[in-house]
Amino acid sequence: MVKITIDNVQVEVEEGTTILNAARKIGGEVVPPAMCYYSKLPGTGGKCRTCLVEVAAGSEKDPRPMPKLVASCSTPVMDGMVVKNKTSERVHENRGAIVEFLLINHPLDCPVCDQAGECHLQDLSYEHGAEKTRYEEERRTFDPIDIGDKIKLHMNRCILCYRCVHVADQLTDKRVHGVLNRGEHSEISTYIEKAVDNDFSGNMIDVCPVGALTDKTFRFKSRVWFLKPMEASCACDKCSGNVLLWMFGNEIYRVTARKDKYGEVEDQNGKPGWICNTCRFEKKSPENWKIIGPRTINRHSVISQGKYISPRSNSTKNISNGNK
Amino acid sequence: MARKILLEHDEIPGIETYAVYRKNGGYKSVEKALKTMSPEQVVEEVQKSGLRGRGGAGFPTGLKWSFLAKPEGVPRYLLCNADESEPGTFKDRYLMEKIPHRLIEGMIVSSYALGSNLSFIYIRGEYMWILNILEKAIAEAYAAGFLGKNILGSGFDLDLRVAPGGGAYICGEETAMIESLEGKRGNPRMKPPFPAVKGLWGCPSVVNNVESLASVVAIVNDGGDEYAKIGIGKSTGTKLFSACGNVSRPGVYELEMGLSVEEFIYGDDWCRGIANGKQLKACVPGGSSVPILPAHLVTKTAAGENRLMSYESLADGGFASGSMLGSGGFIVFDEDQCIVRNTWNFARFYAHESCGQCSPCREGTGWMEKVLNRLEHGNGNLRDIELLEDINKKIEGNTICPLGEAAAWPVAAAIRHFREEFEWHVTHREESQSRNYGLLLKESLMH
Amino acid sequence: MSNTEIDIRKRHSEKPVFSIEKMAEIQSLISQFPEGKHKSAIIRILHIAEEEFGGWLSIETMDYVAEILSIEPIEVYEVASFYTMFNLEPTGKFVFEVCRTGPCMLVGSDSIISYIQEKLDIKVGETSKDGFFTLKTVECLGACGYGPMLQCGKKYHEHLTKEKVDELIAAYRSGEFPK
Numbered sequence: 001m002v003k004i005t006i007d008n009v010q011v012e013v014e015e016g017t018t019i020l021n022a023a024r025k026i027g028g029e030v031v032p033p034a035m036c037y038y039s040k041l042p043g044t045g046g047k048c049r050t051c052l053v054e055v056a057a058g059s060e061k062d063p064r065p066m067p068k069l070v071a072s073c074s075t076p077v078m079d080g081m082v083v084k085n086k087t088s089e090r091v092h093e094n095r096g097a098i099v100e101f102l103l104i105n106h107p108l109d110c111p112v113c114d115q116a117g118e119c120h121l122q123d124l125s126y127e128h129g130a131e132k133t134r135y136e137e138e139r140r141t142f143d144p145i146d147i148g149d150k151i152k153l154h155m156n157r158c159i160l161c162y163r164c165v166h167v168a169d170q171l172t173d174k175r176v177h178g179v180l181n182r183g184e185h186s187e188i189s190t191y192i193e194k195a196v197d198n199d200f201s202g203n204m205i206d207v208c209p210v211g212a213l214t215d216k217t218f219r220f221k222s223r224v225w226f227l228k229p230m231e232a233s234c235a236c237d238k239c240s241g242n243v244l245l246w247m248f249g250n251e252i253y254r255v256t257a258r259k260d261k262y263g264e265v266e267d268q269n270g271k272p273g274w275i276c277n278t279c280r281f282e283k284k285s286p287e288n289w290k291i292i293g294p295r296t297i298n299r300h301s302v303i304s305q306g307k308y309i310s311p312r313s314n315s316t317k318n319i320s321n322g323n324k
Numbered sequence: 325m326a327r328k329i330l331l332e333h334d335e336i337p338g339i340e341t342y343a344v345y346r347k348n349g350g351y352k353s354v355e356k357a358l359k360t361m362s363p364e365q366v367v368e369e370v371q372k373s374g375l376r377g378r379g380g381a382g383f384p385t386g387l388k389w390s391f392l393a394k395p396e397g398v399p400r401y402l403l404c405n406a407d408e409s410e411p412g413t414f415k416d417r418y419l420m421e422k423i424p425h426r427l428i429e430g431m432i433v434s435s436y437a438l439g440s441n442l443s444f445i446y447i448r449g450e451y452m453w454i455l456n457i458l459e460k461a462i463a464e465a466y467a468a469g470f471l472g473k474n475i476l477g478s479g480f481d482l483d484l485r486v487a488p489g490g491g492a493y494i495c496g497e498e499t500a501m502i503e504s505l506e507g508k509r510g511n512p513r514m515k516p517p518f519p520a521v522k523g524l525w526g527c528p529s530v531v532n533n534v535e536s537l538a539s540v541v542a543i544v545n546d547g548g549d550e551y552a553k554i555g556i557g558k559s560t561g562t563k564l565f566s567a568c569g570n571v572s573r574p575g576v577y578e579l580e581m582g583l584s585v586e587e588f589i590y591g592d593d594w595c596r597g598i599a600n601g602k603q604l605k606a607c608v609p610g611g612s613s614v615p616i617l618p619a620h621l622v623t624k625t626a627a628g629e630n631r632l633m634s635y636e637s638l639a640d641g642g643f644a645s646g647s648m649l650g651s652g653g654f655i656v657f658d659e660d661q662c663i664v665r666n667t668w669n670f671a672r673f674y675a676h677e678s679c680g681q682c683s684p685c686r687e688g689t690g691w692m693e694k695v696l697n698r699l700e701h702g703n704g705n706l707r708d709i710e711l712l713e714d715i716n717k718k719i720e721g722n723t724i725c726p727l728g729e730a731a732a733w734p735v736a737a738a739i740r741h742f743r744e745e746f747e748w749h750v751t752h753r754e755e756s757q758s759r760n761y762g763l764l765l766k767e768s769l770m771h
Numbered sequence: 772m773s774n775t776e777i778d779i780r781k782r783h784s785e786k787p788v789f790s791i792e793k794m795a796e797i798q799s800l801i802s803q804f805p806e807g808k809h810k811s812a813i814i815r816i817l818h819i820a821e822e823e824f825g826g827w828l829s830i831e832t833m834d835y836v837a838e839i840l841s842i843e844p845i846e847v848y849e850v851a852s853f854y855t856m857f858n859l860e861p862t863g864k865f866v867f868e869v870c871r872t873g874p875c876m877l878v879g880s881d882s883i884i885s886y887i888q889e890k891l892d893i894k895v896g897e898t899s900k901d902g903f904f905t906l907k908t909v910e911c912l913g914a915c916g917y918g919p920m921l922q923c924g925k926k927y928h929e930h931l932t933k934e935k936v937d938e939l940i941a942a943y944r945s946g947e948f949p950k
Contacts, residue, residue: 046514047682049722068721074514097718101687134711137694160680178845179509179680180852182492184690186680191848192781192830399805411872411911442805449818449856450912452925485803490814490854493910507810507840509853525808566916568874574916612873612911653915655874669873673910679853 002079006030006053007087019072019083020051024262031262032085033095033124035102035209036161037073040264040272044166045073048159049098050124054091057082069094092128099128104135105184106210107156115211117224120263121159142187147177148195150216150281151205155187158212164188164204171274172198188212199238202280206257206265217281218246218254227253232289238276240268244295252284258295326593327554327580329542329562330535334422340457342464345425351470353544357433358478361544366437370540372548374560379405379496379533380611380651381726382635385540391520392438393528401529402440404431404537405501406447406454409493410611411673412653415564416534418576420447420454423538424461428484430537432470433544435482438530442483445534446501449488458486493677497725498531500679511681512725535564556582559634563652570602570658571595581634585609586623588633589656602658605762606741609638610650612670613730615737616663617647643737662760663745667738668696674731681724688719689731696735699746702753709746713739780860783829793823797839809840813850816840817857826866827858855909863898863905865943868922871908874915883919883931884908890940903944 001012006023007030013022021039023031032053037045045051051073055066060080069091072083085091103125110116142155160179165188168175177190190196196204205213227246234241246254257265257275265273283289328334338344345351357366371386392400404427408416420427427445435443447455462484465471473481487505489495495504499513502524523529539561543551552560559581568574571589573596579588588594589604598604607622608614625631626645631638638649657666675689692715698704712735720732739746745761789797797816804811816836817828824832833847840847851857858866869884884895887906891899898905914920917929928939942948 046724049682049684049724052722071514071724076516094718094722098683098722101683101691101718104687104691135691137691140690159683160686175843176845178849180848181680182509182853182855183675183678183680184686186686191845191852408913409911412874412915414913414915414917417913448913449814449854450922452818453927487811488815488818490817490850491856491909492854504814505811506808507813507850509849525805568915568918569877576916653874655877655915657877661877666873666876669871669876673872676910 002077002081004077004079004081004083006083007085013077015077017077019053019055019070019075019077019081022077023072023083023085029086032072032091033120033127034073034262035120035124035159036163038163038166038207038264039262041163041166041170041207043169044161044163046071048102048161050095050102052091052094052098054084054088055081056084056088096128096130099124100130100134102159103129104133104137105140105156106159107139107141109157112220113154113157113211114214114219114224115157115208118263119211120209140184145189146193146195147190148197150202150277151196152214152216152219153188154212154214155189157210158188159210160186160188161209163207163209164213167204167207168196168198168201171200171203174198197277199276199278200274202277203257203265203274205280206259206274209263215254215280217284221253222248229295231258231292231295233292234279234283234289236276236279239279240271240273240275241279242268242273243275243279243289245289245291250286252286252289255280255283327562328578329554330419330426330538330564331423331576331578339423340421340425340461342425342461342468345423346468350425351429351432351468353429353541354432354436354470355476357436357544358476358480363437363439366433366540366544369543369548370437373539373543373551374548374555374558375536375539375543375551376559376635377533378535378539378563378652380410380613382649385532385536388520388532389438389530391518392530393521394439395528399442399527400438400440401524401527402431402435402438402443403498403501403505403524403529403531404443404445404534405496405498405531406445406451406534407489407493407496407501408451408534408651409448409496409677410613410651410653411670412568412608412611412655413566413651414568415566415576415652417451417454418566419534419538419564420451421457424454424458425465426538426541427458427534428461428465428470430540431484432465432475432482434530434532434537434540435484436480437540440530441481442485444505444524445484445486446495446505447486447488448495449490452488455486455488462486492679493673494679494725494727497727500725501531502529509679511679512727514724554580556632556634557636559636559649563633563649565633565652565654567595567654567656569654569656570599570661571656572597572599579633581632583633584623585631585633585638588654589623595656598656598658600658602660604656605659605661606657606663608647608653608655608657608734610648611653612655612673613733614648614650615643615646615733616657616741617645617737618741621645621741643733643740647737658762660760660762662700662762663738663742664696664700664749664756664761667735668693668700670734671696671731674727678727678731682728684719684722685724685728685731688715688728691715692719692731692735699749702749702757704746704750704753706747706750708750709739709743781830783824783831785831787820787824787829787832787835789820789823793819801840810842810846813840813842813847814854817847817851821857825861826864827861864903865923866905866907868907868909868912870910870912870914870918870920870922872911872915874911875918875920878918880919883921883933883936886933886936890936904940 032051034051035048052069053072057063059078180189230245232245375385376382492510494500495510500510504510519529590597604619625640635649640646671693675693678685678689680686716732719728749756801809801812837844837847919931920929
């Protein structure tokens, strides 16, 4: 076991743990945000750079600070390491910059995006983004492509986290989509007209941090905050059958996996609770499910916070009251 | 200061063939190393030589070699980086085209030192004809018993292969190169782990530049101490510089480190001054990613000392008034060149070559390119200059690999030293479309 | 643009097949890599496939390469679309790839590019009406001291002038292999 201090809080973790996971062990404010890392998908992380933190002391043995900010999701802890996340002005400034980079080519179409309300980019912009854009150029757009009748790909919103590629690699028997082209022209695509259709392909929707991959069977049906999440289960031979139903009255609008506070699927019976496409897309009738009860989600979303307070200004005034 | 070690014999007809190369002392270092030295002794000589990586970073080669992990029963690989793509750099190409056996010889002794029994030369795909030259030379070396099983009866086996890239600057970054060698997109890896621990196919690997490996030949032949006597201070040995841009005689030159920059630009043995009798405006001494220097800081340091062709002297003054030796791609700008246009050009290069994996580089390089494009074409504002400086700072240090810095530095340095020229593009939008500031500046100075 | 339109532009009418000799060459290239590491040969095979099947990589060609390497087609698309040397759409018989990067620009690549455009009556990215030439601009090819320059096939043409461009075009058109 090694000892590490993050934002003045000490924690003991196993050797080889990443800074991010050490921070998650502490929980709360010291946890850096992660847009591409997904603990249930080995190989993810390091790309979005939102989880950058400052290493004020490398280790007990070599207490020199690291010159650059490091990606906490892919940097292992060292005994005696001192990390600054919330307490670092440098981190705050650079994270704001990363958010700006992620937003300059984002369509900002939250009003028509099904992800709104549970979008990690929306949360991040709320916490770190500037109120005005400095980007005067034309935003990048991609030709829409059809990847089948279950999943909608909206490439313009994609932040290239690669999570869905790892889902296809690790959960399905055959990957038909990937990252094509290079640099700012990189895109998620199948290249040829091909449906991404596989028993577990729907999990791509659950891991997508933004509205790039959404559920076609739920498209434009309702805003998520109008729905009531209910824990439910069914006997399924492909997956655990433990899901979350998003309901309005007696109607099931959407089925997703059960997710934790970091937006990752929870374990079911000791394994990541990925759900199959049959449960996700086919079982939309209450008879299909044994409804366990309402779920209180620690909703991380902008909308569910109920009031709009800008965390950057120290204002505690509610914007909805007309005060900025 | 004209001293040829690497390019010794480059003018002898037929030096690209095994027979002629061998007759001129070729492969002696292999005989010496395999028959009289242990691998550790070879590593020691390289450490003593003070040789620093010739690809651009200048990291001590011997030190890099000493990091190589040697777990039992796991193969180790030596990988030669021949993905020469840094704008302004065309030295490795010359060496491989002219004296391919020199690289092969260097790779044999280096593979022996590191314990690699299968080594690769990763060469940029556009150099396909050089790949053919190398494969021909490798076949000759196999036939002569310098490659293959039990080389010179030493018990050391080595297979040497050449693999082409497909057009991607980023594959010059060592982990991107390894990804490419594994048949994947050239996305740089997260570090740690470093290649010395987990490289090609997860095995410990060393990646060295063509020129570095070719330099090992002389180090083994003459000894590390002898090699360290060549050059100046911590810049030991000779270095290949590829001079281009507006010089009278562009080309590849081997020189002993420590030659003055003035001599290199104006001397008869070297570039012979600025082309067409013009004046020097600026110079990028180490490939497009290193900071540009205005004329007054090219031949002299800020302290007024002569600037020399060495790692230390070219970097003298830090980023405020110095640059870097980098890859040795020496780009010279005459009085008529437009710095804004060139900065945009370089920014376009880096945006084009970003792999797109991490957000600051993917988005930041494209953003800088677009802003510079506007400035160059008379559609910029004064606040764009500050914006560029800020984007720069936000890319630098925040990316997975050094391409972020490579893209950020040239823009930062151009604004640092030529700010008034950027401003002039805003204040004289129309005029900037029909003439260059360089010329204008000279005219105003004459009046 | 619909998917179907994109697909048509990127397809070959027939399935490409390597000759027995080429296949033997490819197998020997694959065997240069350790057991199980055959994917490493992909870039070199794509270069050969492009040369063999009309100077570009159609979906059929890439699927064929995937089959040879026993990998998923998407893995080939990912690689082929990353590296800029590969043409994913048909080109003219000869592709002029003119370097546009700094050092070449300093010695006049802009005017060479405009001259070729004018001469062939095409813009960058287009193919001449007779189908002979496609003009592309590329980033640094490592010929900075010998610019302006262009690459056509494996060949570098350096120290370009307008006269030299005229000669080149004439030579390629007449079927002579230019020096």
